[in-house]
Amino acid sequence: MRYLLVPLLIGPLLYGTPLDQVIEIALQKSPILKAKRLAIEIGQRQREAVTAESFGKVDLGASYTHYNIPRTLKPLTPPITPSIPLTKDLGSLNLKYEVALFTGFAQKAKVERAVIGERKSRVAYRVGRGELIYRIKSLYFQALALREELQALEAEERALQELQKSVSEGVAVGRRASLELLKVKSGLLKIEAQMEGTRNGINSLHSRIEGLIGAPFGEFEPARERLLEGKGTPPIIAEAELEKRRVRKELKMAESLKYPKLIFQGIYGKNFGDGREATLWQTTLNLNYTLLDFGYRRATYERAKVATLAAEERLRAKRLEFRSQVEEGELKIASLKRQIEALRGTLKVLEQVATIEKVKYESGRGTIDDYLQALADLQKGRSQLAQTRYQLFQALAYLNYLKGGE
Numbered sequence: 201m202r203y204l205l206v207p208l209l210i211g212p213l214l215y216g217t218p219l220d221q222v223i224e225i226a227l228q229k230s231p232i233l234k235a236k237r238l239a240i241e242i243g244q245r246q247r248e249a250v251t252a253e254s255f256g257k258v259d260l261g262a263s264y265t266h267y268n269i270p271r272t273l274k275p276l277t278p279p280i281t282p283s284i285p286l287t288k289d290l291g292s293l294n295l296k297y298e299v300a301l302f303t304g305f306a307q308k309a310k311v312e313r314a315v316i317g318e319r320k321s322r323v324a325y326r327v328g329r330g331e332l333i334y335r336i337k338s339l340y341f342q343a344l345a346l347r348e349e350l351q352a353l354e355a356e357e358r359a360l361q362e363l364q365k366s367v368s369e370g371v372a373v374g375r376r377a378s379l380e381l382l383k384v385k386s387g388l389l390k391i392e393a394q395m396e397g398t399r400n401g402i403n404s405l406h407s408r409i410e411g412l413i414g415a416p417f418g419e420f421e422p423a424r425e426r427l428l429e430g431k432g433t434p435p436i437i438a439e440a441e442l443e444k445r446r447v448r449k450e451l452k453m454a455e456s457l458k459y460p461k462l463i464f465q466g467i468y469g470k471n472f473g474d475g476r477e478a479t480l481w482q483t484t485l486n487l488n489y490t491l492l493d494f495g496y497r498r499a500t501y502e503r504a505k506v507a508t509l510a511a512e513e514r515l516r517a518k519r520l521e522f523r524s525q526v527e528e529g530e531l532k533i534a535s536l537k538r539q540i541e542a543l544r545g546t547l548k549v550l551e552q553v554a555t556i557e558k559v560k561y562e563s564g565r566g567t568i569d570d571y572l573q574a575l576a577d578l579q580k581g582r583s584q585l586a587q588t589r590y591q592l593f594q595a596l597a598y599l600n601y602l603k604g605g606e
Contacts, residue, residue: 219340219423223333226413232332236325243318250314254307256299261469264291273471273478287473294469294480301485304459309452316449320442326435326604334601336412341590341597343405343420348586350398356579357391360384363571366562380568387572425593428605435604440511440518447504447511454504457497460489522602529599536592543585550574550581 217225227233270286300307364384370376402420410416433441468481490497557574560566600606 216421217418218421219337222340222409222413222417223336225415225417226332226336227329229414230332230412231414232412233325233329236321236328240318240321240325243314243321247311247314247318250311254311256297256464259296259298260294261296262291262293264289266290271473273473273476274480285474285476285478287476289473291472292469293472294467297466299464300461301464302459302462304456304461306453306456309449309456313446313449313453316442316446320439320446323435323439323442327439330435330601330604330606332412333606334597336409337425337597338594339405339409339412340420340423341425341593343402343409344423345587345590346398346402346405347420348590349583350395350402352579352582352586353391353395353398355582356575357388357395359575360388360391360572364388367568383568383572387575423593425596425600427596428600428603430600430603430605432604434522434602436602437515437519437522440515444508444511444515447508451501451504451508454497454501457490457500460487462487525602526599529595529602533592533595533599536588536595539588540585540592543581543588547578547581547585550578554578 267288267290270288271290273285273287273290276284364381367376367381367384371378371381406420432438463486465484465486466482467484469479471478471480554571554574554577557566557571561568561571
């Protein structure tokens with residue numbers, strides 16, 4: 201989904217802000233997404249660190265030792281002569297390179313796990329991004345539904361104000377009863393209270409969206425939603441698949457504990473003492489194999505095996521849940537479309553009824569109660585249609601979120 205570029209924000213926006221622009225602001229400024237972008241960077245650094253670890257390390261070492269008896273600057277080797285330099289104060293400076301040549305494939309699995317971890321952080325960002333977009337759309341559509349409800353209330357208020365004026369004139373000339381005027385005034389007070397509650401609801405949703413996007417925005421603008429095509433595996437499923445792969449790499453690392461470890465070490469350095477020096481170097485291969493660990497390797501492997509089975513079950517559950525949510529969403533969309541068609545037909549009838557009741561009341565053949573009820577039913581019908589229409593948009597937005605279409 202393409203979004204509009206956001207202009208420079210200087211203080212709160214004074215004009216309407218389209219939904220696409222609100223989403224673009226959120227993608228730039230939302231603390232939630234900023235944290236997930238940082239998580240991606242953490243994954244990158246972790247992968248780089250583990251990859252670098254595979255190449256070993258070079259250490260610079262230095263030491264100074266004072267002995268109670270003289271020592272040679274280097275080990276004695278034939279031929280041994282009396283002129284071998286001795287010292288009680290021995291200093292050394294050396295470079296040491298150490299690398300694991302074989303770890304039972306643990307290092308390879310560790311690097312692969314880090315790569316998967318980085319990919320998972322990217323997918324987690326997509327999931328978080330899609331969830332944030334859906335939450336914004338949902339709140340935005342709720343606000344638009346309330347705004348249309350407010351417009352319906354305002355229309356009813358205008359009709360009641362017009363009726364109040366007509367009834368007041370009728371009361372003045374004795375053609376209408378004072379009770380009728382009181383009923384109209386009561387209806388107006390009720391409408392004013394409903395309008396105030398609706399405005400407060402719109403303002404509350406406005407504040408909640410600002411909290412999500414991390415920045416102010418202007419008034420709500422008309423918006424719609426359409427079904428979008430997801431690309432590739434839905435992020436929700438991809439995240440669970442990567443978690444299963446990551447846990448499998450941990451099982452490989454646990455299996456590596458059964459194998460010996462082969463470590464290479466090379467040292468080059470100099471020893472110093474009494475103004476003399478001696479050069480030394482050596483290479484070493486260390487082979488280590490654990491004979492007894494009192495059950496540590498077995499327990500570690502079994503734990504990793506169980507964790508792998510749990511990850512596979514979580515993935516299976518996520519796929520079943522995803523399929524169920526998609527089917528439920530599609531059924532809800534179909535149901536809401538049918539409701540909208542029915543409500544449109546009902547609204548036409550309610551408009552006709554209100555017109556008829558107005559004519560009947562003005563001609564003296566109807567009661568004010570019937571006319572007031574017709575106006576209330578018309579307002580309710582308009583509100584229900586608006587609510588249902590925007591519920592449809594919310595359902596479409598949720599299905600887009602599930603499929604990764606945003």
